[in-house]
Amino acid sequence: MTVPAPSFAGALAGRWRSTADTLSGALMRVLLRGAGGAVAAVAVAQLHDSHDPGVLCLLRRFTGIPCPGCGSTTVFIEAGHGHFGAALAANPVTAVAAVALLLAPLGPGRWWWELPDKRRNAVIGAALLLAWTWQLNRLGISRP
Secondary structure, three states: OOOOOOOHHHHHHHHHHHHOOOHHHHHHHHHHHHHHHHHHHHHHHHHHHHOOOOOOOHHHHHHOOOOOOOOHHHHHHHHHHOOHHHHHHHOHHHHHHHHHHHHHHHOHHHHHHHOOHHHHHHHHHHHHHHHHHHHHHHOOOOOO
């Protein structure tokens, strides 16, 4: 019986698995996530420049009241243009969550999943409340 020669993809997968739990593997995942996100953000920003669809949030479009996620698309588009201050101002909670997802392989992801379910739900609820308060203030809804 002959043993098949390992394929390039198999060798690459084996190398990936061997470095997955090392610092260099975590840094590689962060770099790949960042590069993928940057390419997507630039592409979406260019698409938005050529075709602006207007307000995407259905709640805001039909009632004028923003949802906690309002501004998330703007965060992505502004980051694609390289305007990181404007991205942060559009929805700081989304911007912080994006950075946390980017850096998750370096340790924050493990910390998040070690939290009890009730604590994670409380953090998510607080973040949504903070984001909604930010959006109401940013868009002038909370002012008399």
